[in-house]
Amino acid sequence: MLQDLPDLLVLARESSVPGDEVYPVALVRALYDAGIIIAPFATHLGGEQATLQQSTDAIRQLAVASPSLALIASMPVGLAGMYGLGPGAAPAQHREAWMSQVEAVAANYREQELYAACNSEKGAGGSLAATKTTAALGPGGFALTGEKILATSGAYATHYFSTAKVQPAELPGAGVVEFFFVRSDAYGVEILDDWDGFGMRATESQTVRYTGAPTEALVGFPNLIETVQPLQYWYCLFAAVPLGCAQAVLHELATPAPQSPALRLRFAEAAMRLESLAAYLNETASGWCAAAGPGYAARVLRTKTYVTQESTKLCAELFALGGGRHYRRNSRIAMLMADAFAGTALRPPLSLALETLAETFELE
């Protein structure tokens, strides 16, 4: 349950050793044991119908303790958030199949099977429309072919959810891309060992190659991404990660409070900026619902862009105030600063987000 989070944070903080780049297997298990990963699902499925505000806050708090753990957790928590929308998310003709899938996936969460996002592609710039991976219909269902990058959790995942393009004739009503589930141990799935991140070292964000890899199922129903608009859930979670990093940097530098009045003022300013970023994110998260429309998508894009950008700036400014003692590659605040910059790279990456903001700018 989310109320167990404080104990876990202590554990995560103690286990997060600067310079330690090992995937946090025990902590991920602890998150499952405590019901944090399954929390957005309905109560009868093992969750607690956590709201996006609650999930965002949980990811932020996790990021304060361990940014890599928070990023790992955000992938399955986001998927659970989509399923937490329940029957109302599906058009009537797909509702029964949708609810069967909600139950099946929740059962896998209860078995602690890890769902990971495996969507990004080299050169796509974070744009779904630029996805090159294809799904082809064969006798056993759809099979994927293509190369994905930066799949957080890599070989530790049990299932991937992956975007692919389908032929409209093979899936009537299909959108620009569809999400498919693929088991990580299926034939035709090759998980590389090429992760060498600037920060987020423990996330094992690997390249994954699909060569006719069989899918387990289409996620939801045709055109799910445009119909339900689930991506905004993840964008709020992603914004919470660098925000947590900036809070952790401030905590490191300002505890105990320094003697210098100049430093105290800078830290007070940083606290105000952090509180306003958290309030902005919280208010945006409170608007989440199925098919929330273009106005909400634009609000989430602004929030994700602003919160990630300002959090990374703040980390850098605070780092500059840290002095020589912290000027080591493995100092905690240096690592937090590197971790924070993942927020601007996470979907939608900053330059794509800015392009979209410019293209669609209009005052309401």
Ligand SMILES: Cc1cc2nc3c(=O)[nH]c(=O)nc-3n(C[C@H](O)[C@H](O)[C@H](O)COP(=O)(O)OP(=O)(O)OC[C@H]3O[C@@H](n4cnc5c(N)ncnc54)[C@H](O)[C@@H]3O)c2cc1C
């Ligand atoms: C630590 C970490 C973990 C991640 N985990 C995952 C994960 O689990 N699953 C997953 O699917 N992805 C993951 N990602 C990927 C992330 O979500 C982005 O989608 C991905 O980084 C975008 O691709 P790129 O920046 O490498 O783009 P590139 O294609 O290399 O583009 C390079 C730059 O050019 C810009 N650009 C390119 N084309 C355009 C265009 N048409 N319009 C505007 N700008 C453009 C991009 O925005 C980018 O800044 C992770 C990334 C990081 C850093």
